[in-house]
Amino acid sequence: MDCKSCNKEDCPSKNQRPDERLEDFLERQELAKRMCKIKHKILVMSGKGGVGKSTVAVNMAVALSREGYNVGLLDVDIHGPSIPTMLNLKDVKMMQSDAGVLPVKVGPHLKVISIAFFLEHPEQAVIWRGPMKMGVIKQFLKDVDWGDLDYLIIDSPPGTGDEPLSVVQLIEDIDGGVMVTTPQEVAASDVRRSVTFCEKINLPVLGVVENMSGFRCPDCGKVTDIFSSGGGRKLAEDMKVPFLGKVPIDPAVVQAGDEGTPFVNAYGGTDTAREFNEIIQPIIDLETEKRT
Numbered sequence: 001m002d003c004k005s006c007n008k009e010d011c012p013s014k015n016q017r018p019d020e021r022l023e024d025f026l027e028r029q030e031l032a033k034r035m036c037k038i039k040h041k042i043l044v045m046s047g048k049g050g051v052g053k054s055t056v057a058v059n060m061a062v063a064l065s066r067e068g069y070n071v072g073l074l075d076v077d078i079h080g081p082s083i084p085t086m087l088n089l090k091d092v093k094m095m096q097s098d099a100g101v102l103p104v105k106v107g108p109h110l111k112v113i114s115i116a117f118f119l120e121h122p123e124q125a126v127i128w129r130g131p132m133k134m135g136v137i138k139q140f141l142k143d144v145d146w147g148d149l150d151y152l153i154i155d156s157p158p159g160t161g162d163e164p165l166s167v168v169q170l171i172e173d174i175d176g177g178v179m180v181t182t183p184q185e186v187a188a189s190d191v192r193r194s195v196t197f198c199e200k201i202n203l204p205v206l207g208v209v210e211n212m213s214g215f216r217c218p219d220c221g222k223v224t225d226i227f228s229s230g231g232g233r234k235l236a237e238d239m240k241v242p243f244l245g246k247v248p249i250d251p252a253v254v255q256a257g258d259e260g261t262p263f264v265n266a267y268g269g270t271d272t273a274r275e276f277n278e279i280i281q282p283i284i285d286l287e288t289e290k291r292t
């Protein structure tokens with residue numbers, strides 16, 4: 001639909017802002033037109049690296065697509081894109097249509113774009129300053145032909161840097177952020193800082209996921225709390241944000257990630273897959289609430 005014929009009067013992209021150049025306004029409208037076709041946009045964040053943020057983002061996206069929702073997964077982790085490895089999309093060639101860059105299809109309901117698809121060499125180091133990062137993220141949102149989606153899941157680099165900030169500035173109707181943490185990280189201040197960051201930039205925190213919460217024995221399936229667990233729930237209570245659930249350390253998660261098969265696909269019937277599926281329930285509720 002064209003912005004001119006749209007009757008959504010409260011849309012911030014309807015009118016040019018007083019201090020906005022015409023070309024910036026038209027670009028903002030182009031981006032809004034793409035985003036208009038996506039019902040929910042969710043940013044997956046963490047206080048620091050290695051806590052399983054990308055693993056959670058991939059499995060959330062795949063779990064939602066398995067429920068029949070049309071899902072986009074956007075990897076804006078410019079310095080360490082890991083989604084192509086996790087989905088075995090290492091040698092993809094990007095295609096373009098008149099409507100824009102075509103995202104890579106993974107199954108009938110999932111479309112993926114990663115910065116890694118645009119690098120000449122996978123190991124290429126990317127040295128970009130803030131405005132360049134903002135520029136490339138803008139292209140991913142504006143120039144990719146995402147089509148009609150129920151969810152766009154965005155995997156951002158850890159911390160409170162340019163990438164999550166750009167995403168929030170560019171997507172005017174973003175639903176919110178999902179914060180991934182580990183029991184150890186809860187003790188550190190990084191994750192609290194990330195929640196405060198969300199408050200500052202007016203990004204609702206949809207909830208906290210406690211990943212690597214205990215260890216699930218591959219033989220007996222029993223979970224042992226090798227570090228203290230439950231910190232994620234406590235943190236969520238303290239910071240007055242929802243708790244989405246916890247996932248233990250499961251050796252099969254590492255194996256699935258390394259093999260490029262999403263865990264919830266390869267190990268669908270397991271307890272750990274059930275835990276991943278519980279996390280997406282409040283995200284599914286966003287859509288159900290919208291419909292009712």
Ligand code: ADP
Binds near residue numbers: 046048051255258
């Ligand atoms: P981040 O995006 O936070 O840097 P990743 O998602 O890349 O973290 O995960 C880091 C490593 O931890 C990967 O090898 C991944 O397979 C592993 N991992 C993540 N979550 C789990 C889990 N619940 N159980 C076991 N290994 C996990």
